[in-house]
Amino acid sequence: MFYRELENKRVRCELCPRGCIIANNTTGFCRVRKNVNGILYSLNYGKAAAIAIDPIEKKPLFHFAPGSQCLSFATVGCNLRCKFCQNWQLSQEFDEVYGEEIEPEHMVELAMENGVEGIAYTYTEPTIFYEYAYDVMRLAKKNGLYNVWVSNGYTNKDAVKRVSKYMDAINVDIKGDERFYRTMAMVPDIRPIFNALKEYKECGVWIETTTLIIPGYNDSKEAIENIVLWIKKNLGESTPIHFSAFHPDYKLMDIRSTPLHILERAYSIAKNMGMRYVYIGNVFGHKNESTYCWKCGNLLIKRYGFHIVSYNERCNACGEEIRIAGKKWMKAR
Ligand code: SF4
Incomplete structure (x- = not known):
C-alpha cells in the first residue's frame, strides 16, 4: 500500500513523510519495506x-x-x-x-x-x-x-x-x-x-x-x-x-x-x-x-502504576463528569 513506481524499477514509498525513493533490491529507511523489481513489499x-x-x-x-x-x-x-x-x-x-x-x-x-x-x-x-x-x-x-x-x-x-x-x-x-x-x-x-x-x-x-x-x-x-x-x-x-x-x-x-x-x-x-x-x-x-476532577480537584480515578484502585467518573463533590471514551471494563476487575 502507499507507493508509486518510478523509472528504472525504482519506487517511492508514500506511507510516511520520509518518502524514501527505493532502488531495486533495496529497502527504505525503516528497513522493512523492500523494492523487488519495482514492487514494494512489506517484509x-x-x-x-x-x-x-x-x-x-x-x-x-x-x-x-x-x-x-x-x-x-x-x-x-x-x-x-x-x-x-x-x-x-x-x-x-x-x-x-x-x-x-x-x-x-x-x-x-x-x-x-x-x-x-x-x-x-x-x-x-x-x-x-x-x-x-x-x-x-x-x-x-x-x-x-x-x-x-x-x-x-x-x-x-x-x-x-x-x-x-x-x-x-x-x-x-x-x-x-x-x-x-x-x-x-x-x-x-x-x-x-x-x-x-x-x-x-x-x-x-x-x-x-x-x-x-x-x-x-x-x-x-x-x-x-x-x-x-x-x-x-x-x-x-x-x-x-x-x-x-x-x-x-x-x-x-x-x-x-x-x-x-x-x-x-x-x-x-x-x-x-x-x-x-x-x-x-x-x-x-x-x-x-x-485522575482528579478538573473543576474542584477531587480524586476520581485512583491508579497505582497500570492498575486502577478506585474508579469514579462523576465527581461526588461538584457533580462534574470526566471525559472517558470507549466502553468501560471496570466490572472486569
Ligand atoms: S520505506 Fe519506511 S521510512 Fe521510507 S517512506 Fe516508507 S515507511 Fe517511511
Missing part, C-alpha cells in the same frame, strides 16, 4: 517480533476503555532513529526481519482466546507494519474488539485517514521542538506529525499524548509550554497529556534519569495552562498517576 507482514497482554493503562491510555486488557504486538523496524528508544532492540538493532509467523486471522483468534477486549499496535512504530496492522484491525473490528495505536505520528495523511476507520484510540508521542526531533530522532520536518494528529482528531479517533522528558533536552519551561499550547489549541483542553520519566537507554546512557521535580514542573505548567487531565508516568505510586 514484516505477519511477523510478530513481540507479543504480550497488557492493561490499556500501560500504553498509556487513561481515558479509553479503562480497566481493559489488550493483546499487544509489534514487528521489527522504525521510521525514526530516536537515540533514547526504549525498545531499540526491536526498532533499530536487528540484523534481519524476524518474528513469529502469526497471520491476521490467528492474531484475532489469540485475542479472543485470551479474553481481552482489544488489540494494541505498539512497542515499535505501527506505521511501518501498516498492512499487517490494517488487516488485523479490520478483523478485530468484525469480532467486536477495539484497536489502539501507540505511535510517533510520523505517518502520511492518506494512511492516517484509511486506518482511522478501524482505529478507536491512539497515543502519539510529542517529543520536543524541531531541533529536538532533528538531532535526537532524525526527523527533518515535524509538521507532518502535527498534521497527522489533526487528521486523527478530524477522523474521530480518541487521542492522548506522551512526552518523554529528558533532562537538558526538552525539559525547559518554554519547550513544555509550546507543546501544551499546541495540544490545547489543536486537540482541546480535555486531551490527556502524559509526561514520562526518562531512564538511561540505548545511545543516551550518560544522561541521568528525569528528576521528579522536573516532571512535577511540567505537570504544573500544563495544569496552569488549563489542561484538564495531566499525568506523570514511569514513577510508580506518584499521586499524579491518578
